[in-house]
Amino acid sequence: xxxxxxxxxxxxxxxxxxxxxxxxxxxxxxxxxxxxxxxxxxxxxxxxxxxxxxxxxxxxxxxxxxxxxxxxxxxxxxxxxxxxxxxxxxxxxxxxxxxxxxxxxxxxxxxxxxxxxxxxxxxxxxxxxxxxxxxxxxxxxxxxxxxxxxxxxx
Amino acid sequence: xxxxxxxxxxxxxxxxxxxxxxxxxxxxxxxxxxxxxxxxxxxxxxxxxxxxxxxxxxxxxxxxxxxxxxxxxxxxxxxxxxxxxxxxxxxxxxxxxxxxxxxxxxxxxxxxxxxxxxxxxxxxxxxxxxxxxxxxxxxxxxxxxxxxxxxxxxxxxxxxxxxxxxxxxxxxxxxxxxxxxxxxxxxxxxxxxxxxxxxxxxxxxxxxxxxxxxxxxxxxx
Numbered sequence: 301x302x303x304x305x306x307x308x309x310x311x312x313x314x315x316x317x318x319x320x321x322x323x324x325x326x327x328x329x330x331x332x333x334x335x336x337x338x339x340x341x342x343x344x345x346x347x348x349x350x351x352x353x354x355x356x357x358x359x360x361x362x363x364x365x366x367x368x369x370x371x372x373x374x375x376x377x378x379x380x381x382x383x384x385x386x387x388x389x390x391x392x393x394x395x396x397x398x399x400x401x402x403x404x405x406x407x408x409x410x411x412x413x414x415x416x417x418x419x420x421x422x423x424x425x426x427x428x429x430x431x432x433x434x435x436x437x438x439x440x441x442x443x444x445x446x447x448x449x450x451x452x453x454x
Numbered sequence: 455x456x457x458x459x460x461x462x463x464x465x466x467x468x469x470x471x472x473x474x475x476x477x478x479x480x481x482x483x484x485x486x487x488x489x490x491x492x493x494x495x496x497x498x499x500x501x502x503x504x505x506x507x508x509x510x511x512x513x514x515x516x517x518x519x520x521x522x523x524x525x526x527x528x529x530x531x532x533x534x535x536x537x538x539x540x541x542x543x544x545x546x547x548x549x550x551x552x553x554x555x556x557x558x559x560x561x562x563x564x565x566x567x568x569x570x571x572x573x574x575x576x577x578x579x580x581x582x583x584x585x586x587x588x589x590x591x592x593x594x595x596x597x598x599x600x601x602x603x604x605x606x607x608x609x610x611x612x613x614x615x616x617x618x619x620x621x622x623x624x625x626x627x628x629x630x631x632x633x634x635x636x637x638x639x640x641x642x643x644x645x646x647x648x649x650x651x652x653x654x655x656x657x658x659x660x661x662x663x664x665x666x667x668x669x670x671x672x673x674x675x
Contacts, residue, residue: 354540360626363532364634379532382545416629424652426659430621 343399343452344390350444351406352386357441358434359413361386361406369405373398396453403445410438456597463594466654470587472498473647477535478571478580480525481639483513489639499642508638524637533630537577540623549575555582555619562611564588579627582620583647586612606661613658620651 340346354360366385370377370392377388393399414435421431472495475485489495489502490513496503507520529535537555538548548554555577559566564585566576573581589612596605624647631644 349543353543353545354623354626355543358626360534360540360630362534362630362634365630413626413629417625420625420648420652424656426656427621427652430617431625434626 343393343448344387346448346452347390347406347445348383348386351441356437357410358417358437359410359441361409365409369402369409372405372408373401396449399449399453403449406445407442410442414438460594460597462657463590463597466657467587467590467594469498469646469650470583470590473643473650474580474583474587476580476643477529477583477647478573478578480522481517483517486513486517486521498646499639501638502642505638520637521639524635524640527636528631528634528640533627533634535579535627536575537579537582537619537623538575540626547575548577553577558615558619559585562589579620579624579647582615582624586615586620589615609658609661613655613662616651616655616658621655624648624651 338349340349349356351357352361363379363382363385366382366389367377367379370389373392375389375392377385379385380388389402393402417431417434417438421428489499490508502508507516511520534540534547536547538553539545542548553576556566556575559576562585566581568574568576571578571581589608593605593608593612596602596608628644628648632641632648635641635644
């Protein structure tokens with residue numbers, strides 16, 4: 301086997317590898333599953349920066365949403381500036397179980413809104429691309445909430 | 455065919471004007487009268503049509519004790535009807551001249567009197583819907599002048615504005631308006647705005663596709 305044969309073999313192998321990678325990626329599974337997430341010093345900063353902005357999570361958590369989510373956990377606070385309401389809600393968390401309950405409330409809100417996104421994209425197929433982006437962000441946010449729990453509460 | 459197209463544009467312009475007005479400012483007696491007395495318009499508000507208070511209260515009381523209170527809660531106090539909040543990672547509104555929406559308006563010479571509209575910035579949902587209304591109006595004028603290429607171009611601008619702006623954020627806001635509305639009128643207004651924008655996007659997508667196909671057929675001919 302001379303050098304030329306070796307080079308041909310290498311090229312063939314690289315092509316094969318590239319094809320495999322492309323095939324693996326057909327379903328998008330090799331891509332990052334959402335926006336990049338940074339590390340934060342505490343769970344409050346992590347959730348406020350990564351989940352609360354609609355541009356990142358695909359979901360708008362309003363003041364009323366926060367009040368209702370807290371209400372589900374028998375916690376009550378007045379309607380106030382959104383960031384302050386979020387802080388009060390987070391300060392209620394005292395144990396890992398509390399955090400699990402808070403995450404469950406976030407997930408319920410996300411799921412309810414995602415159901416509407418799916419309904420709309422089915423009814424108006426041209427909007428599918430728009431709502432699919434939001435659904436992807438929302439799914440990524442749910443995973444991120446689990447990550448926050450693991451990082452800060454276990 | 456072109457007459458149908460013109461009629462469609464007039465209907466679209468009317469709905470954009472109506473939802474823009476409803477979501478921008480409080481209802482006044484003349485708007486309430488228009489909704490109550492025009493069967494076609496009233497049919498867009500099925501829950502409001504059946505709402506007992508619509509009949510039992512005087513227009514003045516209905517506005518002052520119910521509708522204005524709800525409008526204030528939904529649009530001024532507790533929910534955020536501005537695009538920049540939904541598009542920025544810092545969850546802030548862009549109230550200055552750097553608002554990207556203002557740049558789009560400037561390109562098309564669409565002038566917003568913020569103080570007159572009583573909104574904080576040009577990316578308020580009511581203003582963006584009014585921009586759509588103006589574009590549909592311009593499209594209708596182009597059709598009346600037989601300027602078909604110009605009309606198609608304006609339809610393309612509408613398509614892009616819905617796709618890149620209104621539909622990117624307004625559904626998130628309007629879903630919450632529907633959740634929190636305390637009166638049948640604002641529940642229905644949010645539903646109407648949502649459904650209309652999405653069905654209009656279907657319409658514009660179809661229009662885009664047929665225009666492109668027509669152009670290709672013409673090229674081949």
